[in-house]
Amino acid sequence: MRxxxxxxxxxxxxxxxxxxxxxxxxxxxxxxxxLPDIRVSPATIRNxxxxxxxxxxxxxxxxxxxxxxxxxGYRLYIDELMNAKAISDxxxxxxxxxxxxxxxxxxxxxxSASKALSELTHCAxxxxxxxxxxxxxxxxxxxxxxxxxxxxxxxxxxxxxxxKVCRLEFDLxxxxxxxxxxxxAENLQGxxxxxxxxxxxxxxxxAMGTYMVTLTPLLKGVAELAEGFxxxxxxxxxxxxxxxxxxxxxxxxxxxxxxxxEVMKNMLDDSFGDLHVAFGEDGGFVxxxxxxxxxxxxxxxxxxxxxxxxxxxxxxYAKVIPYIEYLTGRITEMISEEDEDNGDNEE
Amino acid sequence: MRxxxxxxxxxxxxxxxxxxxxxxxxxxxxxxxxLPDIRVSPATIRNxxxxxxxxxxxxxxxxxxxxxxxxxGYRLYIDELMNAKAISDxxxxxxxxxxxxxxxxxxxxxxSASKALSELTHCAxxxxxxxxxxxxxxxxxxxxxxxxxxxxxxxxxxxxxxxKVCRLEFDLxxxxxxxxxxxxAENLQGxxxxxxxxxxxxxxxxAMGTYMVTLTPLLKGVAELAEGFxxxxxxxxxxxxxxxxxxxxxxxxxxxxxxxxEVMKNMLDDSFGDLHVAFGEDGGFVxxxxxxxxxxxxxxxxxxxxxxxxxxxxxxYAKVIPYIEYLTGRITEMISEEDEDNGDNEE
DNA sequence: GTTAGCACTCTTTTAATTCGAGTGCTAATT
DNA sequence: AATTAGCACTCGAATTAAAAGAGTGCTAAC
Numbered sequence: 164m165r166x167x168x169x170x171x172x173x174x175x176x177x178x179x180x181x182x183x184x185x186x187x188x189x190x191x192x193x194x195x196x197x198l199p200d201i202r203v204s205p206a207t208i209r210n211x212x213x214x215x216x217x218x219x220x221x222x223x224x225x226x227x228x229x230x231x232x233x234x235x236g237y238r239l240y241i242d243e244l245m246n247a248k249a250i251s252d253x254x255x256x257x258x259x260x261x262x263x264x265x266x267x268x269x270x271x272x273x274x275s276a277s278k279a280l281s282e283l284t285h286c287a288x289x290x291x292x293x294x295x296x297x298x299x300x301x302x303x304x305x306x307x308x309x310x311x312x313x314x315x316x317x318x319x320x321x322x323x324x325x326x327k328v329c330r331l332e333f334d335l336x337x338x339x340x341x342x343x344x345x346x347x348a349e350n351l352q353g354x355x356x357x358x359x360x361x362x363x364x365x366x367x368x369x370a371m372g373t374y375m376v377t378l379t380p381l382l383k384g385v386a387e388l389a390e391g392f393x394x395x396x397x398x399x400x401x402x403x404x405x406x407x408x409x410x411x412x413x414x415x416x417x418x419x420x421x422x423x424x425e426v427m428k429n430m431l432d433d434s435f436g437d438l439h440v441a442f443g444e445d446g447g448f449v450x451x452x453x454x455x456x457x458x459x460x461x462x463x464x465x466x467x468x469x470x471x472x473x474x475x476x477x478x479x480y481a482k483v484i485p486y487i488e489y490l491t492g493r494i495t496e497m498i499s500e501e502d503e504d505n506g507d508n509e510e
Numbered sequence: 511m512r513x514x515x516x517x518x519x520x521x522x523x524x525x526x527x528x529x530x531x532x533x534x535x536x537x538x539x540x541x542x543x544x545l546p547d548i549r550v551s552p553a554t555i556r557n558x559x560x561x562x563x564x565x566x567x568x569x570x571x572x573x574x575x576x577x578x579x580x581x582x583g584y585r586l587y588i589d590e591l592m593n594a595k596a597i598s599d600x601x602x603x604x605x606x607x608x609x610x611x612x613x614x615x616x617x618x619x620x621x622s623a624s625k626a627l628s629e630l631t632h633c634a635x636x637x638x639x640x641x642x643x644x645x646x647x648x649x650x651x652x653x654x655x656x657x658x659x660x661x662x663x664x665x666x667x668x669x670x671x672x673x674k675v676c677r678l679e680f681d682l683x684x685x686x687x688x689x690x691x692x693x694x695a696e697n698l699q700g701x702x703x704x705x706x707x708x709x710x711x712x713x714x715x716x717a718m719g720t721y722m723v724t725l726t727p728l729l730k731g732v733a734e735l736a737e738g739f740x741x742x743x744x745x746x747x748x749x750x751x752x753x754x755x756x757x758x759x760x761x762x763x764x765x766x767x768x769x770x771x772e773v774m775k776n777m778l779d780d781s782f783g784d785l786h787v788a789f790g791e792d793g794g795f796v797x798x799x800x801x802x803x804x805x806x807x808x809x810x811x812x813x814x815x816x817x818x819x820x821x822x823x824x825x826x827y828a829k830v831i832p833y834i835e836y837l838t839g840r841i842t843e844m845i846s847e848e849d850e851d852n853g854d855n856e857e
Numbered sequence: 858g859t860t861a862g863c864a865c866t867c868t869t870t871t872a873a874t875t876c877g878a879g880t881g882c883t884a885a886t887t
Numbered sequence: 888a889a890t891t892a893g894c895a896c897t898c899g900a901a902t903t904a905a906a907a908g909a910g911t912g913c914t915a916a917c
Binding site (some may be wrong): 858859860861862863864865866867868869870871872873874875876877878879880881882883884885886887 | 891901905909912
Binding site for chain 1 (some may be wrong): 890892893896
């Protein structure tokens with residue numbers, strides 16, 4: 164049996180997808196035949212396209228129309244057929260400029276990349292901030308702000324900070340507050356946010372002795388703060404680029420916004436490589452006519468965050484994918500550099 | 511000259527708008543004539559409707575269609591014609607339950623109202639949080655979080671808290687940090703966020719003496735934090751209810767999202783009463799086929815915040831407006847109660 | 858002042874027709 | 888054996904025509 168997908172068929176498939184990405188119209192055999200590096204007649208192309216359709220890479224909207232790519236078609240195109248446009252030095256410079264190297268936290272850095280990507284691709288972008296796995300608690304503080312009102316503060320080594328306003332039943336004495344600060348410093352400082360479980364909190368509550376009654380609500384607050392750190396939220400940038408699209412309904416966008424955390428979780432499954440592309444309903448991604456490209460950001464080999472775009476199926480993958488890869492690559496470099504930096508100087 | 515808008519015409523106008531709000535279709539004379547409390551023939555109604563059209567309250571999409579309300583028509587309807595459905599005791603109870611009376615800050619309270627309103631009306635709601643005019647700075651702190659990294663913290667008397675991560679050129683000595691804390695406490699504690707201008711900051715910088723060089727960046731950060739408090743952001747709740755609408759384009763929504771701060775500012779102009787309704791492009795409000803209802807929340811008679819909804823022109827005004835008025839009324843009560851509370855106990 | 862009657866207007870719907878792009882197949886060509 | 892020209896065929900899109908229907912404005916009668 165001969166090779167089902169010889170060089171010419173691959174070329175034709177690539178050409179069909181290239182054309183479809185540009186025009187959005189079904190592509191006919193004539194259009195392909197007129198391309199300079201295709202040297203066969205429309206009839207031959209028709210035969211090949213029929214085969215490509217049987218193999219599931221192309222489909223016809225109706226009997227007498229040209230072909231459009233199927234999901235499998237796009238998949239093959241992205242994996243093997245398209246020739247990714249290498250990033251020029253000039254583009255590199257531009258992308259580097261967009262990255263906020265002065266950013267005080269890794270999260271701010273990744274957000275700047277997200278903004279840049281959104282503007283350059285005219286797509287919405289999604290960011291998953293740097294995972295709390297890599298940060299430990301630096302400080303937990305309680306600050307009185309009014310009658311029976313206290314602000315709880317939790318700061319991590321990565322510079323992230325969260326707060327929560329607590330209303331207590333009683334006012335705290337200075338002594339109680341001092342105890343709390345000391346207690347937190349002794350027991351939580353240096354603890355990974357990731358490790359801070361309910362159990363640890365309960366143990367701490369139990370071991371508080373006479374302070375238990377008054378300070379338990381604060382500990383509850385601490386637990387909530389830690390929880391907040393763990394649930395790294397997904398953030399959407401350039402929402403306008405989604406809203407402006409005519410080919411998707413607002414309801415789809417709304418559904419995506421509500422499920423974006425879970426969608427992102429699916430996209431970051433270990434079984435995928437560092438770059439993963441999903442279409443339409445792949446793995447719970449649900450915006451019709453759309454594709455989502457997500458690249459992982461690693462630190463010490465472990466998943467630390469991610470950056471991606473959501474755009475139409477007809478996306479200029481050959482341009483966008485290199486952009487994403489370059490940006491996430493740079494970020495990965497920068498956040499590991501940072502680490503060295505800290506390591507060198509703190510010891 | 512006879513009264514241009516006699517009782518019957520007003521009744522007919524109200525009936526047309528009532529019907530249009532329900533069906534969304536142009537309303538004809540027959541439909542109106544069939545209503546129980548209209549005792550005249552279609553022909554009479556046609557005559558009246560022609561007058562109402564000349565007066566600018568109704569219009570015809572085309573020659574042989576029924577009438578639909580114009581902006582002026584809606585305006586008159588809302589101001590004078592509709593019979594606002596009084597809120598039943600049961601509804602009051604339900605609304606009260608939705609309000610988070612345990613909310614630690616006024617902002618959290620108003621957010622809870624916004625959520626409830628969004629769900630009850632199936633519209634998007636907009637909130638403008640409680641103005642910083644009513645809060646003073648309680649605390650400014652700097653907390654080291656890593657090499658040359660510091661978190662600046664600003665807390666206000668209303669329990670609001672903002673932070674900013676600063677990366678400095680040098681590490682601070684304990685002495686420098688102590689000075690900063692003391693300096694901030696002495697000079698900024700009790701200062702209204704509103705009053706904290708560039709000038710004050712500059713004066714503080716100038717008066718810092720030997721600490722000037724090292725601490726100026728922190729002061730800059732303080733200024734930025736204060737700025738952040740002043741620019742009370744507008745927050746949209748129930749965005750899905752906007753997205754799900756078929757009669758507006760995503761581009762319109764995007765434009766609104768980008769301009770929402772300014773739109774809200776226009777809506778809160780002093781020349782309007784406490785409740786203001788804008789249509790389509792009134793005063794810079796730009797979503798087609800939509801109306802925006804905003805009610806002011808006051809404290810000591812001064813504008814403190816606001817709550818509103820954005821829905822279709824065909825909104826059930828008679829139901830929604832009382833809801834908004836009730837909620838903002840309750841909030842107004844609650845935040846002034848709070849004040850008394852504080853006043854009583856702090857003296 | 859109100860109303861019945863009616864001609865008129867203009868959109869919506871439906872159907873019929875045409876047009877054209879693109880295909881698949883067959884037979885000829887290389 | 889692979890490629891290609893030629894051609895009949897399919898099916899959506901665009902065009903046109905006709906009919907239906909809702910609602911009006913006007914006139915004349917009540």
